[in-house]
Amino acid sequence: MRMKGTEIFIECLRREGVSVVFGHPGGAILPIYDRLYDAEIRHILMRHEQAAAHAADGYARASGRVGVAMATSGPGATNLVTGIASAFMDSVPMVIFTGQVPSTLIGTDAFQEADVVGITRPCTKHNYLVLRTEELARTIREAFYLARTGRPGPVLVDLPKDIQLSECEFVYPEEVRLRGYRPILDGDPEAIRQAVVAILEAKRPVIYAGGGVIASEGAVELQRLAEMARVPVATTLMGLGGFPTEHPLSLAMLGMHGSWYANMAVSRCDLLIAIGVRFDDRVTGKLAAFAPEARKIHIDIDPAEINKNVRVDIPIVGDVRRVLSVLNAELEARLREFRTMTWEAERRAWLEQIAEWKRAYPFCYDFDERVIKPQWVIEEIARITQGEAILTTDVGQHQMWAAQYYRFKHPRTWITSGGLGAMGFGLPAAIGAWFARPDRPIIAICGDGSFQMTMQELAVVAEHRIPLKIVIINNAYLGMVRQWQEIFYNGRYSASDLRVSPDYAKIAEAYGLRGYTVRRPEELTDLFEQELLASEPVLFDVHVAAEENVYPMVPPGAAITEMIVGPMASKRMAHSKASMG
Amino acid sequence: MIRTIVLTVENRPGALARITGLFSARGINIESLTVARTDDPTLSHMTIVVDLDDAALEKLLKLLDRLVDVVTVTAVNPRNAVERELLLLKVRHEPGQKLELLKEAEIFRARVVDVSSQSYVLELTGDEEKLEAFIRVFEKYGIVELVRSGKVAMARG
Numbered sequence A: 001m002r003m004k005g006t007e008i009f010i011e012c013l014r015r016e017g018v019s020v021v022f023g024h025p026g027g028a029i030l031p032i033y034d035r036l037y038d039a040e041i042r043h044i045l046m047r048h049e050q051a052a053a054h055a056a057d058g059y060a061r062a063s064g065r066v067g068v069a070m071a072t073s074g075p076g077a078t079n080l081v082t083g084i085a086s087a088f089m090d091s092v093p094m095v096i097f098t099g100q101v102p103s104t105l106i107g108t109d110a111f112q113e114a115d116v117v118g119i120t121r122p123c124t125k126h127n128y129l130v131l132r133t134e135e136l137a138r139t140i141r142e143a144f145y146l147a148r149t150g151r152p153g154p155v156l157v158d159l160p161k162d163i164q165l166s167e168c169e170f171v172y173p174e175e176v177r178l179r180g181y182r183p184i185l186d187g188d189p190e191a192i193r194q195a196v197v198a199i200l201e202a203k204r205p206v207i208y209a210g211g212g213v214i215a216s217e218g219a220v221e222l223q224r225l226a227e228m229a230r231v232p233v234a235t236t237l238m239g240l241g242g243f244p245t246e247h248p249l250s251l252a253m254l255g256m257h258g259s260w261y262a263n264m265a266v267s268r269c270d271l272l273i274a275i276g277v278r279f280d281d282r283v284t285g286k287l288a289a290f291a292p293e294a295r296k297i298h299i300d301i302d303p304a305e306i307n308k309n310v311r312v313d314i315p316i317v318g319d320v321r322r323v324l325s326v327l328n329a330e331l332e333a334r335l336r337e338f339r340t341m342t343w344e345a346e347r348r349a350w351l352e353q354i355a356e357w358k359r360a361y362p363f364c365y366d367f368d369e370r371v372i373k374p375q376w377v378i379e380e381i382a383r384i385t386q387g388e389a390i391l392t393t394d395v396g397q398h399q400m401w402a403a404q405y406y407r408f409k410h411p412r413t414w415i416t417s418g419g420l421g422a423m424g425f426g427l428p429a430a431i432g433a434w435f436a437r438p439d440r441p442i443i444a445i446c447g448d449g450s451f452q453m454t455m456q457e458l459a460v461v462a463e464h465r466i467p468l469k470i471v472i473i474n475n476a477y478l479g480m481v482r483q484w485q486e487i488f489y490n491g492r493y494s495a496s497d498l499r500v501s502p503d504y505a506k507i508a509e510a511y512g513l514r515g516y517t518v519r520r521p522e523e524l525t526d527l528f529e530q531e532l533l534a535s536e537p538v539l540f541d542v543h544v545a546a547e548e549n550v551y552p553m554v555p556p557g558a559a560i561t562e563m564i565v566g567p568m569a570s571k572r573m574a575h576s577k578a579s580m581g
Numbered sequence B: 001m002i003r004t005i006v007l008t009v010e011n012r013p014g015a016l017a018r019i020t021g022l023f024s025a026r027g028i029n030i031e032s033l034t035v036a037r038t039d040d041p042t043l044s045h046m047t048i049v050v051d052l053d054d055a056a057l058e059k060l061l062k063l064l065d066r067l068v069d070v071v072t073v074t075a076v077n078p079r080n081a082v083e084r085e086l087l088l089l090k091v092r093h094e095p096g097q098k099l100e101l102l103k104e105a106e107i108f109r110a111r112v113v114d115v116s117s118q119s120y121v122l123e124l125t126g127d128e129e130k131l132e133a134f135i136r137v138f139e140k141y142g143i144v145e146l147v148r149s150g151k152v153a154m155a156r157g
């Protein structure tokens, strides 16, 4: 059948199961927008292309499906770049479509021309410039395939206007053939056997689990491994939700703002089981001092991550869930021969040591009756939502407090810009997440600085009456910057002061949304009880203690045991209650 | 340490940029690079020479392999590979030196591919050592211009 480029585009998206796309129109992509006008695929008009990319990201992370974003050529495409780079760093499956000037004008500095494949080459898993309509279907097919398989990531397809408009015979490529792309899914059985023995022989093992657990849907297998072999689990920022925070074997998050006990456990362990992680500098601190006594197992789908920052003893390349299910079966079979009285006693001793560390330094802060502590805001959210909400965040102190004080229960309920750390991520990502999971409460935890980077997206919340809860942790500072300036720059608060800021509740009102300003602790509880699970969008501008710091903190370049723990609190927090089983 | 990396890559726009981008983003200088299509017109053969230690090389190979456009990639061991480079050398010939110059070219099995009233263009193929030796010998005549193709390599057997 002969079809126009735009019809092929819609047909290919339909076949990929795409039901919603996030974008912003413009000249070079108008033919596609004209088709979208009466297509079944829903288009959500975001108010800035960066937000369209973040929304597609939030959609993908909440659902596990490929998120789709689109924009016009030139400025539309360049505005997407932050969102694409964030998705690339966090391995999020996304396909991005950009309009391009007609192929005959490429290279002439035409109006709104930008070399988008050139600009995005280092921050996409792969990208394409389509120069013949005949190649459109195959390209879209490959783009989706690449985005979701192997180590997921964003793939961009640049579509010149004339390619959208011309016709060709439509042949849907059932098969994808890419001779340079062969993701390895199953781990080497011999390496898995070695890993099982290492796990059973270890006296002080620790699991270090990351985003790969979430991406591969491997949380159930992870928990099985931890429970069977009785190994405590520390997660990275990206791995939160991959293991329940309240599980007795949970060490919460490790790294720069990780728990004291996770960092201690990793530093003293004799076996580190790294699962779907990349030994990021925010996790390891000083490399030479990271898990110095440990043999290391590393399970990851990307061979390029093996031995990248840290040399490991037992590398296993493969999909985390698949590798863990084989490993668990093997472990179950061998458990009996190892599970002697001494084995039990050794494990108990290690878990008891960890329990002691947990009691000594839980996450904690000084509660205050007069001023709202930001950590407490997160605790209240955790209490009211019972860990059932999806949280998105911006970047800064509030992000770290959310990571530390929320009690995660499920994978895909924590959506944050981890690798790139892009301020302004929270609100648009929450919008995207809602289109994926309208059944769950969704809470965007925003920084007052970050919120101002994408707050125009309140229009999208209003337009679709998206029942988001937007909680601005308003400390009137670029708080994380201020914290570094306090600790490392003699308190010289250069350009981190946000005292001149808008009234966020009124901004919400300007968009026709409910907005509240909260200043006193006693107001917060009542308001959250009433409104946090409401079926309408609500914005809470929560004024918190301005100069609160995030602790523990590992100074950059230090060993992760060299933590600044901050003032020891009078109030012990939820995490201290969990004891080791 | 000088390394030779051999790749087969999809013969399409952007593939080269993707590959060289990996080097430039890490501040790795490319000593030489050659690309040309193979007997299969959809594939190109690429030889890249870089100065890297073992650990950096291992990482780079994995990153190259990760690229969708890269079909195969290996670092060749000079002992198990044939490596060749082409040299074009324009050299002045003073009246009294012509015979000697041509004789020396003969010794290296270089060919004269252009003749003018003041200079010859000589063509030589060989491995790195041979080319270097050739250049040293011909310096005394006065080199007008020198072009090297960059190395191409192929595993033996």
Ligand SMILES: Cc1ncc(C[n+]2csc(CCOP(=O)(O)OP(=O)(O)O)c2C)c(N)n1
Binding pocket: A394, A395, A396, A397, A398, A399, A421, A422, A423, A446, A447, A448, A449, A450, A451, A473, A475, A477, A478, A479, A480, A481
């Ligand atoms: C786009 C972008 N610009 C700059 C930064 C550097 N940065 C990291 S945290 C931060 C402050 C964030 O302030 P706010 O959103 O108010 O969060 P807080 O730390 O106060 O909770 C800045 C400027 C960044 N991460 N992203």
Ligand SMILES: [Mg+2]
Binding pocket: A396, A447, A448, A449, A473, A474, A475, A476, A477, A478, A479
């Ligand atoms: Mg702030």
